[in-house]
Amino acid sequence: MSAASQSTPVLPETAGMEPDIELRKISRMERLLGPEFYRIFRGVFTNPLSIIGTSLILFFVLVAIFAPQIIPPATPTNPYMIPRDGFGTAPLPPGTAWLRQAPPLPFWWKPLTGRDKWFHILGTTSGQWDIFYGLVWGTRTAIFVGVLIVGLTLLIGIIIGAFASFYGGWVDEVLMRFTEIFMAFPFIMAALTLSAILTPIMGKGIWPPTIALIVFGWMYYARLIRGDILSIRERDFVTAARVVGASDGRILVRHIIPNAIYPTLVLASMDIGTYVISFAALSFLGIGTEVGYADWGQLISFARNWIPVLSQYWWIVIYPAIVLILFVLGWNLVGDALRDIMDPKLRGQIRR
Numbered sequence: 001m002s003a004a005s006q007s008t009p010v011l012p013e014t015a016g017m018e019p020d021i022e023l024r025k026i027s028r029m030e031r032l033l034g035p036e037f038y039r040i041f042r043g044v045f046t047n048p049l050s051i052i053g054t055s056l057i058l059f060f061v062l063v064a065i066f067a068p069q070i071i072p073p074a075t076p077t078n079p080y081m082i083p084r085d086g087f088g089t090a091p092l093p094p095g096t097a098w099l100r101q102a103p104p105l106p107f108w109w110k111p112l113t114g115r116d117k118w119f120h121i122l123g124t125t126s127g128q129w130d131i132f133y134g135l136v137w138g139t140r141t142a143i144f145v146g147v148l149i150v151g152l153t154l155l156i157g158i159i160i161g162a163f164a165s166f167y168g169g170w171v172d173e174v175l176m177r178f179t180e181i182f183m184a185f186p187f188i189m190a191a192l193t194l195s196a197i198l199t200p201i202m203g204k205g206i207w208p209p210t211i212a213l214i215v216f217g218w219m220y221y222a223r224l225i226r227g228d229i230l231s232i233r234e235r236d237f238v239t240a241a242r243v244v245g246a247s248d249g250r251i252l253v254r255h256i257i258p259n260a261i262y263p264t265l266v267l268a269s270m271d272i273g274t275y276v277i278s279f280a281a282l283s284f285l286g287i288g289t290e291v292g293y294a295d296w297g298q299l300i301s302f303a304r305n306w307i308p309v310l311s312q313y314w315w316i317v318i319y320p321a322i323v324l325i326l327f328v329l330g331w332n333l334v335g336d337a338l339r340d341i342m343d344p345k346l347r348g349q350i351r352r
Contacts, residue, residue: 044334044337044338044341047337047340047341049333049334049336049337049340050333050334050337050338050341052330052333053329053330053331053332053333053334053335053336053337054330054334055330056326056327056329056330056333057330057331057334059330060139060142060143060326060327060330061143063136063139064139064140064143067079067136067137067139067140069106069107070106070136071103071106071132071133071136071137072103072104072105072106073103073137074101074102074103074104074133079137080137080140080141080293080294081292081293081294082129082130082133082134082137082292082293082294083101083102083103083129083130083133084100084101084127084128084129084130084292085098085099085100085101085102085120085124085128085130086099086100086128087127087128088127088128089126089127090126090313091123091124091125091126091303091306091313091315091316092120092123092124092128093120093123093315094120094121094122094123094315095119095120095121095123096119096120096123096124097117097118097119097120098117098118098119098120098130102117102118103118103133105117105118120132122135122315122319123315123316123319125299125302125303125316126302126303126305126306126316127302129292129299129302131299131315131316131319131320133294134294134295134296134298134299134320135296135299135319135320135323136294137294138294138295138296138299138323139323140294141206141289141293141294141295141296142276142279142296142327144206145206145210145275145276145279146272146273146275146276146279146331147272148210149210149213149214149217149275149279150268150271150272150275152214152218153213153214153217153218153221153271154218154221154264154265154268156214156218156221156222157218157219157220157221157222157224157225157264158221158222158225158257158261158264160175160178160179160218160222161175161221161222161223161224161225161226161229162225162226162229162252162256162257163175164176164179164222164226165225165226165227165229165230165233166229166233166248166252166256172226175222176223176226179219179222179223180219182215182216182218182219183219183220185216187216187217187278188278188281188282190212190215190216191209191212191213191215191216191217191278191282192212192282192285192287193212194208194211194212194215194216195208195209195211195212195282195287195288196287198211198212199287204288204289204290205289205290205293206279206288206289206293206295208287208288209279209282209283209287209288210279212282213275213278213279213282217271217275220267221264221267221268224263224264224267225257225260225261225263225264228260228261228263228264229256229257229260232256232259232260233256237255238251238255238256241255265338266335266338266339267335269331269334269335269338270331270332270334270335270336272331273327273328273329273330273331273332274328276296276324276327276328277324277328279295279297280295280296280297280300280324281297282297283295283296283297283298283301284297284298284300284301284304285301286301296320296323296324299316299320300317300320300321300324302316303316303317
């Protein structure tokens with residue numbers, strides 16, 4: 001055998017190809033998402049807390065998507081109104097037969113229960129509103145309200161905080177004094193007052209409390225991103241962008257905000273559950289959706305008159321409370337995981 005043939009490397013046919021294929025897959029994913037987003041994406045699906053939180057969020061999303069298949073609406077024109085089994089004041093326990101306004105049977109009912117008629121799976125509240133229906137369809141309300149409030153408050157906060165920190169001077173003074181005025185109001189009391197003012201104008205529904213929570217919820221995002229931008233706007237890459245003639249808008253949108261937004265996004269992810277709790281609190285106080293609307297806070301409000309005897313009527317509080325706790329827990333776990341992943345001190349712990 002010649003020296004040339006001896007020096008020619010022999011490529012493995014089987015064992016060596018699998019790592020190469022895996023490396024190419026990771027490389028394509030990283031090129032698609034970018035190095036920073038790829039690191040976050042990988043961290044989210046390897047962090048145990050994030051996996052639990054993501055699983056809880058995915059569960060609620062699936063319930064919201066398939067609500068018509070889980071429990072079909074009794075009135076298709078208004079599916080968010082909880083069907084009412086009479087007008088009795090005493091709550092009915094789980095397993096009680098459903099006698100009036102029962103919704104159509106879903107495909108899974110008879111194979112799973114062996115019965116041809118509905119019964120109240122989780123019981124009813126005072127006034128005979130079905131708890132199971134309210135929890136399932138209330139998931140849509142919770143996700144819509146939480147994402148909408150956080151999305152709009154985040155957008156308003158980013159705009160005000162970015163302009164204040166980027167331009168500085170009198171712009172910063174005016175915008176920050178304006179922000180501090182709103183921060184001076186107690187959050188839940190201010191939202192309650194504004195929602196009470198808007199309800200006679202707009203009517204009962206999800207919009208008065210949603211608007212009130214947005215109006216008094218953007219300030220913390222504005223202050224947080226302002227502080228981050230103040231430290232980033234003096235860096236060399238921002239100066240280089242100015243030298244090449246980039247406009248202020250391009251510098252702010254393309255270079256500064258993407259590098260300053262991560263802590264704000266972590267806070268926003270945790271606030272989705274917080275705003276759902278605040279929305280439920282307003283509903284509990286009677287400032288919110290109309291009576292019978294599928295809303296978790298209203299389900300708990302139906303139990304107010306039965307608090308002294310909750311040991312006997314425990315289901316009217318336990319089931320809505322468990323759903324609220326799990327929903328908030330899911331977003332908090334994801335937020336905690338994102339905070340750990342995005343913390344520069346922990347970056348070396350997540351390796352490729």
